[in-house]
Amino acid sequence: MLLLGIDIGTSSTKVSVIDALTQNILSSAQFPETEAPIKVLKPGWAEQSPDMWWDQAVNAIKICNGSKTYNPQDITAIGIAYQMHGLVMVDKDGNALRDSIIWCDSRAVDIGNEAFLAIGEERSLSHLLNSPGNFTASKLAWVKQNEPLLFERIYKIMLPGDYIAMKLTGDVTCSVSSLSEGIFYDFIADTFSENVINYYGFDKGMFPQVKPVFSEHGLLSTAIAAELGLKPGIPITYKAGDQPNNALSLNVLQPGEVAATAGTSGVIYGVSDELTFDSQSRVNTFAHVNYQNNQKRLGVLLCINGTGSLYRWIKSTYGSGLSYNQMNLEAATAPAGSEGLQILPFGNGAERMLNNKQPGAHILGIDLNLHTRAHILRAAQEGIACAFRYGLDIMRENGMSPSVIRAGQANLFLSDLFTQSFADYTGVPVELYQNDGSVGAAIGAGIGAGVYANSADAFLNIKPLRYVEPSGSGIEPFYQRWKQLLESILQETTK
Structure with missing residues (x-):
């Protein structure tokens, strides 16, 4: 019995096929091998084509099937993970009406802030657990205000994973978890948020059918099954945003358990059984994959937009000809603190943990007679680790104090230097696992x-690969200088 998992990322789409009994990966593929483009039509905007995601998924599935390591006819269920908060709108024929306004797009910040005040800060936080902010609901309101003719043509709105499921099955569904990540859900009433929907003037008919995360979200159509070489009628039995899915894949499901990722964005994601919220909405609370009306499981999410995106920029700008592994090794040759060189990793849209400000990325303190490329590489990794510490301190203010953080050995956590820096700056041990979003989606399908x-x-059968403890190496002064720099930049941003 085989399970297929699809992970729709910002940079690429990953697909894995696993044996359900042993959870061994029989085949895995990423498409494209290079990073997919983000359309930036104006500063602060970020869009991608939903049909590009579909093309990526089709190609990755075909590559897996072409490995000949399994019989595609033995796949019995499909799971989907996806980049969160992206707005997809389709007409009655299921055609995407425009490119998706994705998670790191900042155009709707002011719209969300106005809604926060109009609905009422206390009511928004107690019922939505968030400000409407820059999330999917506010993005849809931007379309209504700025593209009214297109808005009138909307049949259904959905998130990226819902669109891929629709292409596979013809059915359009969502979940409480996905509604909450779009800020469409009222946690006190345990139903659609009348406050958000009425304030923005949305028709409830544009929302998909709401189903549990772990349930049937449609059956693979005959035509698509023939195109992909799969059996028609395979059920899609799981859909979740990438961060709840990452938590699932690390077995982070119960209160107090915490996961982290450091891919294109950086995230710390903790599970709570309380309807918790940050008074400034700097961290955000959504329904976790195992949320139920009678058993609350909330995901408390800290997001840093500019982690892997900063390291990619550093690679293209300073790491000519180097692989990421070579960059990591070279970074480790510079001393802790990078001899005064500091980097702020905030150049990828509005940062929620910074009250939706956009301070931009900064490289400061370069000594032309001292600093080398190794210093820049190390300062980038240390700057990202400092950003995690800054965000974790906000989570601590809100009662989330992890004793250990689980992470997949992937992306920046492939760097021994970064992993140790993360543990040192946060003061929390890290458990590393063999982890992959597409494998998590396959397990979710199971x-x-x-x-x-x-x-x-x-x-x-999930066991940690290794355990990394804080070294106690006295890096606190480096963090305090980094924090002072950030706060001075933020003060300039508000002027």
């Missing part, structure tokens, strides 16, 4: 299809 008795059964 849970949804009843292949596993429960989520605990699905993770019996």
Whole structure:
């Protein structure tokens, strides 16, 4: 019995096929191999084509099937993970009406801030657990205000993973988890937010059917099955945003458990059983994959937009001809603190943890007679680790104090230097796992299809690769200087 997982990322789409019993990866593919483009039509905007995601998914599935390591006809369920908060709108024929306004797009910040005040700060935070901010609901309001003729043609709105599921099955569904990440959900009433929908003037008919995360979200159509070489009628039994899915794949499902990622964006994601919120909405709370009305499981999410995106920029600008592994090794040759060189990793849209400000990325303190490329590479990794510490301190203010953080050994966590810096600056040990979003989506599909008795059964064979403790190396002064620099930049931003 085989399970297929699809992970729709910002940079590429990853697909994995696993054996349900052993969870061994039989084949895995990424498409494209180079990073997919983001359309930046104006400063602060970010868009991608939903049909580009579909093309990526089709190609990655075909590459996996072409490996000949399994029989595609043995795949019994499909799971989907996806980049969160992107707005996809389709007409009655299922055609995307425009490019998706994705997670790091900042155009709707002011619209969300106005809604926050109009609905009422206390009511927004207590019912939505967030400000409407720059999330999907506010992006849709931007379309209504600025593209009214297109808005009138909307049949359904959805998130990126919903669109891929629709292309596979013809059915359009969503979940409480996805509604909450779009800021369409009222956690007190446990239904659609009348406040948000009425304030923005949305028709409830444009929302998909709401189903549990772990349930059937449509059956693979005959035509698409023939195109992909799969069996028609395979159910999609799981859909979740990339961060809840990453938490699932690390078996972070119960209160107090915490996961982290450091890909294009950086995230710390903790699970709570309380309807918690930050008074400034700097960290955000959504329904986790195992949220139920009678058993609250909330994901408290800290997001830093400019982590992997900064390191990619550093690679293209300063790391000519180097692989990421070579960059990591060279960074480790510079001393801790990078001899005064500091980098702020905030150049990828409005940063929620900085009250939706856009301070931009900064490289400061360069000594032309001292600093080398190794210093820049190390300062980038240390700057990202400092940003995680800054955000984790906000989470601590709100009652989330992890004793250990689980992360997949991927992206920046492939760097021993970064992993140790993350543990040192946050003061929290890190457990590293063999982790992949597409594998997590496949396991989620198995849970949804009843292949596993429960989520605990699905993770019996998941063991950590290694445990990294804080070294106690006295880096606190480096962090305090970094924090002072950030706060001085933020003060300039508000002037």
